[in-house]
Amino acid sequence: MINKTTLKQLAKELNLSISTVSKALKNSYEINEKTIARVKALAKKRHYRPNRMALSLKNSQTKTIGVIIPNILNYFFSKVLLGIEDEANKNDYQIIICLSNNKYKKELQSLELLSDGSVDGFILSIARETQSKKHSSHFKDIIQQGYPIVMFDRVTNKIKCDKVIIDDFEATFNATNYLIKQGRKKIALISSLTDLNIGKQRANGYKKALENNTSYKNKKLIVNIHSKAEYETAISSLFEKNKNIDGILTTDNVSATTALKVAHQKGYSVPKDIAIIGFADDKISRLSYPSLTTIDQNAFDIGKKSVETLIERLNNKSAEFKTKVIETNLIIRETT
Amino acid sequence: MINKTTLKQLAKELNLSISTVSKALKNSYEINEKTIARVKALAKKRHYRPNRMALSLKNSQTKTIGVIIPNILNYFFSKVLLGIEDEANKNDYQIIICLSNNKYKKELQSLELLSDGSVDGFILSIARETQSKKHSSHFKDIIQQGYPIVMFDRVTNKIKCDKVIIDDFEATFNATNYLIKQGRKKIALISSLTDLNIGKQRANGYKKALENNTSYKNKKLIVNIHSKAEYETAISSLFEKNKNIDGILTTDNVSATTALKVAHQKGYSVPKDIAIIGFADDKISRLSYPSLTTIDQNAFDIGKKSVETLIERLNNKSAEFKTKVIETNLIIRETT
DNA sequence: GTGAAAGCGCTAACAC
DNA sequence: GTGTTAGCGCTTTCAC
Numbered sequence: 255m256i257n258k259t260t261l262k263q264l265a266k267e268l269n270l271s272i273s274t275v276s277k278a279l280k281n282s283y284e285i286n287e288k289t290i291a292r293v294k295a296l297a298k299k300r301h302y303r304p305n306r307m308a309l310s311l312k313n314s315q316t317k318t319i320g321v322i323i324p325n326i327l328n329y330f331f332s333k334v335l336l337g338i339e340d341e342a343n344k345n346d347y348q349i350i351i352c353l354s355n356n357k358y359k360k361e362l363q364s365l366e367l368l369s370d371g372s373v374d375g376f377i378l379s380i381a382r383e384t385q386s387k388k389h390s391s392h393f394k395d396i397i398q399q400g401y402p403i404v405m406f407d408r409v410t411n412k413i414k415c416d417k418v419i420i421d422d423f424e425a426t427f428n429a430t431n432y433l434i435k436q437g438r439k440k441i442a443l444i445s446s447l448t449d450l451n452i453g454k455q456r457a458n459g460y461k462k463a464l465e466n467n468t469s470y471k472n473k474k475l476i477v478n479i480h481s482k483a484e485y486e487t488a489i490s491s492l493f494e495k496n497k498n499i500d501g502i503l504t505t506d507n508v509s510a511t512t513a514l515k516v517a518h519q520k521g522y523s524v525p526k527d528i529a530i531i532g533f534a535d536d537k538i539s540r541l542s543y544p545s546l547t548t549i550d551q552n553a554f555d556i557g558k559k560s561v562e563t564l565i566e567r568l569n570n571k572s573a574e575f576k577t578k579v580i581e582t583n584l585i586i587r588e589t590t
Numbered sequence: 591m592i593n594k595t596t597l598k599q600l601a602k603e604l605n606l607s608i609s610t611v612s613k614a615l616k617n618s619y620e621i622n623e624k625t626i627a628r629v630k631a632l633a634k635k636r637h638y639r640p641n642r643m644a645l646s647l648k649n650s651q652t653k654t655i656g657v658i659i660p661n662i663l664n665y666f667f668s669k670v671l672l673g674i675e676d677e678a679n680k681n682d683y684q685i686i687i688c689l690s691n692n693k694y695k696k697e698l699q700s701l702e703l704l705s706d707g708s709v710d711g712f713i714l715s716i717a718r719e720t721q722s723k724k725h726s727s728h729f730k731d732i733i734q735q736g737y738p739i740v741m742f743d744r745v746t747n748k749i750k751c752d753k754v755i756i757d758d759f760e761a762t763f764n765a766t767n768y769l770i771k772q773g774r775k776k777i778a779l780i781s782s783l784t785d786l787n788i789g790k791q792r793a794n795g796y797k798k799a800l801e802n803n804t805s806y807k808n809k810k811l812i813v814n815i816h817s818k819a820e821y822e823t824a825i826s827s828l829f830e831k832n833k834n835i836d837g838i839l840t841t842d843n844v845s846a847t848t849a850l851k852v853a854h855q856k857g858y859s860v861p862k863d864i865a866i867i868g869f870a871d872d873k874i875s876r877l878s879y880p881s882l883t884t885i886d887q888n889a890f891d892i893g894k895k896s897v898e899t900l901i902e903r904l905n906n907k908s909a910e911f912k913t914k915v916i917e918t919n920l921i922i923r924e925t926t
Numbered sequence: 927g928t929g930a931a932a933g934c935g936c937t938a939a940c941a942c
Numbered sequence: 943g944t945g946t947t948a949g950c951g952c953t954t955t956c957a958c
Contacts, residue, residue: 260952262951271929273953276953307652307707307708307951308647309951309952311643311647311950311951312933314934326668335662336663339662350654351671351686368684371641400594508873508877518879541844541874542851594935606945609944644934646950647934647949649937
């Protein structure tokens with residue numbers, strides 16, 4: 255920062271004291287109009303900007319939010335980030351990003367890295383490994399140190415903090431009912447998120463919808479996928495073992511797109527022979543052939559609401575913790 | 591930051607001076623071993639972390655990089671970000687993200703927002719609007735204020751700074767030659783990036799490859815797409831006007847995937863009747879049916895190299911500006 | 927109407 | 943071996 259202009263420099267050049275310059279820049283009534291004008295002119299010329307670090311130190315607030323994202327290559331999280339950035343900007347907050355890459359250790363490091371006064375609080379979605387191994391004390395530590403956390407999407411009821419989620423149960427419940435109403439007889443669920451709470455909720459929505467309906471009650475068919483390598487083989491085998499399958503609901507879009515691919519390969523006509531519903535609104539849904547019907551999580555709103563919630567918390571540390579639920583909706587495209 | 595522990599608190603509680611505590615935490619040879627142990631024990635108990643803002647102020651460096659990304663929903667940029675985050679982390683740097691959303695105004699605001707001592711330097715890719723309207727003085731201003739900039743992918747020769755790019759010309763040149771070698775006779779280019787320098791370079795690579803070859807010299811066929819709405823109609827019309835088309839090269843993967851979709855709709859068999867090559871390695875390429883052959887930009891390496899370059903610059907402000915070229919490679923999948 | 931001084935949390939040169 | 947002090951850039955209270 256070689257050429258950074260400071261109040262001191264301006265003061266010296268104008269033959270004024272630092273405090274006068276500071277006040278002038280704030281249009282203080284104490285300062286002579288002419289002086290104000292002089293100061294402002296030079297400040298502009300020198301591109302003066304109050305140093306943020308100094309302000310943070312002085313005010314004990316950074317106006318910065320720490321964001322920890324499990325996977326930036328996931329469209330959902332990118333879209334949440336878009337919402338976070340937009341809303342943070344509107345409120346004069348900056349965002350510092352850390353990526354946990356779904357690892358507990360990286361999540362922990364990120365939390366520690368930023369809890370050195372870098373940020374005023376956190377917005378995060380829990381790493382897959384953290385959730386499957388049921389870690390949570392690191393969150394508690396951070397909260398105890400005075401950093402509020404807002405969790406979104408992947409949350410845990412072990413931690414008392416603000417949360418922003420969708421109703422995963424309702425989302426798949428409604429989607430399953432949609433397939434039932436279409437007259438689909440054999441509806442399968444492909445889940446790649448079994449280790450996550452949201453994955454369990456999504457499975458529950460599917461189950462409940464079938465259970466509510468006598469003719470489907472005993473026709474539950476769930477395929478769990480645990481690794482990237484499994485997608486294609488697991489889905490192929492689903493098709494082979496269930497020739498009469500005519501409806502597929504998935505908990506993510508890679509599963510849905512892969513199901514679509516397998517359906518093509520096996521000569522099914524979509525949506526005539528089989529309907530497919532994905533989860534999350536991303537580019538793939540629109541570009542696949544045929545385009546994919548999906549459950550939209552309104553990711554942008556999740557991000558936006560998370561920032562709102564964190565800022566509210568920052569302004570009122572003692573309010574009760576809230577869990578806000580963002581609506582989902584089914585976007586009908588060509589696979590149903 | 592209610593409970594943040596400071597040196598002052600520790601000093602008071604231990605009946606020591608602030609500087610003794612500070613030195614003890616740094617294992618200073620001046621300090622008695624026992625004291626060091628006492629200090630460290632309490633520091634640990636109280637989760638003491640030196641305040642980053644205070645350090646920044648003291649050292650005149652933030653150990654933070656400002657990153658300005660045109661579009662976070664673009665897989666390429668997300669992947670670059672992954673590389674940036676990883677390399678920054680390794681070097682104990684944090685990253686603050688701003689999104690320009692391809693708007694000049696937002697890019698300008700982001701630059702101004704962060705040039706208040708929030709960051710030590712910038713890594714950015716130029717917003718589409720900035721490039722099409724040929725703005726560049728805002729970059730100059732920032733550099734003059736002492737903030738080094740590393741530009742990646744979308745760069746401009748109007749600004750003297752470090753750059754990290756791929757050889758766009760060579761990438762399409764090679765890809766086109768690959769199609770020629772396959773015996774494809776009528777090869778079209780679909781470009782959605784005509785307003786960007788990289789788009790022009792990519793078109794040049796295609797043109798040059800055809801020109802080098804007498805039987806292709808006069809068979810250049812370029813479709814320019816200027817808006818999202820155009821993709822499907824423009825590509826449909828390309829197919830209709832050129833029934834003998836048997837090879838398609840694109841400058842992005844939305845074009846390629848759309849071309850694939852149109853080919854399906856029109857009853858072409860891919861890759862038998864027509865070959866398609868996309869640009870950028872993303873999820874769509876692997877998930878489309880058939881999976882898409884693409885030019886991989888090695889986005890992760892671009893991000894990594896950008897951070898390396900910026901850190902070198904920060905350590906040696908007077909070195910000559912460099913432009914580093916990251917290799918591309920053609921990933922052969924099922925559409926060729 | 928302007929300026930001096932204290933303090934945010936930290937480090938480091940310099941006492942003692 | 944430990945403590946005092948100055949200063950990073952800023953705001954704000956309190957003099958003058």
